[in-house]
Amino acid sequence: MKNAFIIGKRVIIQLKGDKRFLALSLIAPLIIIYLLKIVFDIITPELDMPMNEFMPVPIEMPTLATPKFILPVSAFIVHFLSFVLCAILLVQERTRGTLERMLINGYKKTSIIMGYTIGYFGLATLQAILVITEEIYLFKFDFATSTIVILFFVIWLLAIVSVMLGIFISTFARHEGHVFPFIPLIILPSVFLTGVLADPEKLPTWANWLGHLFPLRYANNILTTLTKPEFHYSEFTGDFLILIGYALGLLLLASRTLKESD
Amino acid sequence: MSNSVEINGLNKSYGKLSVLKDVNLNVPEGAIYGLIGPNGAGKTTLIKALVGALKYDSGKISVLNLDPIKNKWDLRRQIGYMPQTPSLYGDLTAFQNISFFGKAHGIKNLEEETNKILAFTELSDRKNDLVRNFSGGMQKRVSLACTLIHKPKIIFLDEPTAAVDPQLKQRTWALFKKLSESGVTIFVSTHLMDEAMLCDKVTILRQGEVLLVDTPHNILVKGKTKITVNRNGTKTELISGSSASALASELKKFGLDKEIQDITFTQDNIENIILDIVDKKK
Ligand SMILES: Nc1ncnc2c1ncn2[C@@H]1O[C@H](COP(=O)(O)OP(=O)(O)OP(=O)(O)O)[C@@H](O)[C@H]1O
Ligand SMILES: [Mg+2]
Numbered sequence A: 001m002k003n004a005f006i007i008g009k010r011v012i013i014q015l016k017g018d019k020r021f022l023a024l025s026l027i028a029p030l031i032i033i034y035l036l037k038i039v040f041d042i043i044t045p046e047l048d049m050p051m052n053e054f055m056p057v058p059i060e061m062p063t064l065a066t067p068k069f070i071l072p073v074s075a076f077i078v079h080f081l082s083f084v085l086c087a088i089l090l091v092q093e094r095t096r097g098t099l100e101r102m103l104i105n106g107y108k109k110t111s112i113i114m115g116y117t118i119g120y121f122g123l124a125t126l127q128a129i130l131v132i133t134e135e136i137y138l139f140k141f142d143f144a145t146s147t148i149v150i151l152f153f154v155i156w157l158l159a160i161v162s163v164m165l166g167i168f169i170s171t172f173a174r175h176e177g178h179v180f181p182f183i184p185l186i187i188l189p190s191v192f193l194t195g196v197l198a199d200p201e202k203l204p205t206w207a208n209w210l211g212h213l214f215p216l217r218y219a220n221n222i223l224t225t226l227t228k229p230e231f232h233y234s235e236f237t238g239d240f241l242i243l244i245g246y247a248l249g250l251l252l253l254a255s256r257t258l259k260e261s262d
Numbered sequence B: 001m002s003n004s005v006e007i008n009g010l011n012k013s014y015g016k017l018s019v020l021k022d023v024n025l026n027v028p029e030g031a032i033y034g035l036i037g038p039n040g041a042g043k044t045t046l047i048k049a050l051v052g053a054l055k056y057d058s059g060k061i062s063v064l065n066l067d068p069i070k071n072k073w074d075l076r077r078q079i080g081y082m083p084q085t086p087s088l089y090g091d092l093t094a095f096q097n098i099s100f101f102g103k104a105h106g107i108k109n110l111e112e113e114t115n116k117i118l119a120f121t122e123l124s125d126r127k128n129d130l131v132r133n134f135s136g137g138m139q140k141r142v143s144l145a146c147t148l149i150h151k152p153k154i155i156f157l158d159e160p161t162a163a164v165d166p167q168l169k170q171r172t173w174a175l176f177k178k179l180s181e182s183g184v185t186i187f188v189s190t191h192l193m194d195e196a197m198l199c200d201k202v203t204i205l206r207q208g209e210v211l212l213v214d215t216p217h218n219i220l221v222k223g224k225t226k227i228t229v230n231r232n233g234t235k236t237e238l239i240s241g242s243s244a245s246a247l248a249s250e251l252k253k254f255g256l257d258k259e260i261q262d263i264t265f266t267q268d269n270i271e272n273i274i275l276d277i278v279d280k281k282k
Helices: A002-017 A019-047 A066-095 A098-104 A109-138 A145-170 A182-193 A205-211 A215-227 A234-257 B043-050 B072-076 B094-103 B110-120 B136-148 B166-181 B193-198 B216-221 B244-252 B270-280
Strands: B003-014 B017-028 B032-036 B058-063 B079-082 B154-158 B185-190 B201-206 B209-214 B224-231 B234-241 B260-267
Touching: A002 A019, A002 A109, A002 B094, A019 A066, A019 A109, A066 A098, A066 A109, A066 A145, A066 A182, A066 A215, A098 A109, A098 B079, A109 A145, A109 A234, A145 A182, A145 A215, A145 A234, A182 A205, A182 A215, A215 A234, B003 B043, B003 B185, B017 B043, B017 B185, B017 B201, B017 B209, B032 B043, B032 B166, B032 B193, B043 B058, B043 B154, B043 B185, B079 B136, B094 B110, B094 B136, B110 B136, B136 B154, B136 B166, B166 B185, B166 B193, B185 B193, B193 B216, B193 B270, B201 B216, B201 B270, B209 B216, B209 B270, B216 B270, B224 B244, B234 B244
Parallel strands: B032 B185, B032 B201, B079 B154, B154 B185
Antiparallel strands: B003 B017, B003 B058, B201 B209, B224 B234, B224 B260
């Protein structure tokens, strides 16, 4: 565990040293959300027209409906970025030989995985805070403080799960290029099956079930609940537990699949 | 004296490609042991097997009487490994790289030890610079420092002097000598045949096969010596074996002739002898 913190600290020093990368990974989601906002500004009036079947937002509440759509999208952005960034950085450790060197110097696989998670902890926290602040400001969301806290916690937990997923995927990649096939494999189905675009409960049963494989699904379940006018915490404790379980499961899986030797 | 490394009947193949073929060798404790072979000989593969970074097909390896795979955590505390590629964090300084790898070993006075090793590898004045701005030779030295930080009993160095200029190469070997004198066993691979002279013992590897295990002196003796005898300005050349007895018997032919003014011996250098061995056994 001490070693995990040592590795985490090293990752943080590296992240802090790379100002451009840091700025990009914090600002990119903000820009995307801003783009979303200007697109929404032209779409929302159209929602007043009856029978617009293409919009995932329920037509009966045109303006107030935005959180239901915006929140899953922002969750998706954080999920995607953390996943890809972490996977690529860890693959770099493999190709540059530092992973092997860490292992031979006595760092254990679980320490490395936890270390990376700790390293990204700060970045994920910052990302979650910035994204939520921007959304509340841009879309003038009117949430209770407790809702905002939960909101933050979901996005943050999702970022951690994404980091774990990135680590897990990286164990199958011999070089950076190998990460890319996983993007359509994991990220795109997430868009369709987990509630970013449409309510997954209305999909065919098999697709609905498939959606349960992706962590974004549980994050979105919570987010959707939060946007309901009235909800009870018990409605999403299950989803929270699953997300935490997901993170732990990935930690175990990744420490099995991380190859120590050729 | 006991052996630090013992390899018996080691085999490794990648698919149909047999990379190590029945390799046997013993490294005496405290020796500078050279693993010499051309590109693709299997040097890196063999070193990785020794440090437990590679699963081999059959055979037995013992390093400091431990199995590199079964006892890896015990072993890793006691060995140092310098990979062929620098394997450093370019976005960290030399100091940060060395202390990061040192921390895994829970070294006391890490800062002091890191500074000591920086001085030993002649890096003190650049210790706070990012490694990515270092020249190739300097990166090799940082990599060496990372290998030595925890004072291992045995170090495995994979081509530490490849692409290093002659002066630095000499200084690097001087460091190896110092380490060896302090009791560290050094297992070093190289494709530079002349470095064989600097080792206590060498193994010549080609296409996964051990061609020869011997001391550099005995290898030199396998070469030829050109003897040039100058008798009153007339030079006669003969080619002889390099052993002392072979040279003596050649010279006997001349007796102790008063007219002989000087005799020159030109010995094959070790590079040519090894190249010969590598070529002949094809
Ligand atoms: N992961 C791998 N998969 C397939 N073949 C491999 C792998 N690693 C090494 N080889 C093969 O094993 C042989 C020996 O490689 P190795 O890297 O051990 O040689 P080397 O003596 O270190 O060469 P060099 O001097 O170029 O570093 C080569 O033919 C190489 O192609
Ligand atoms: Mg090699």
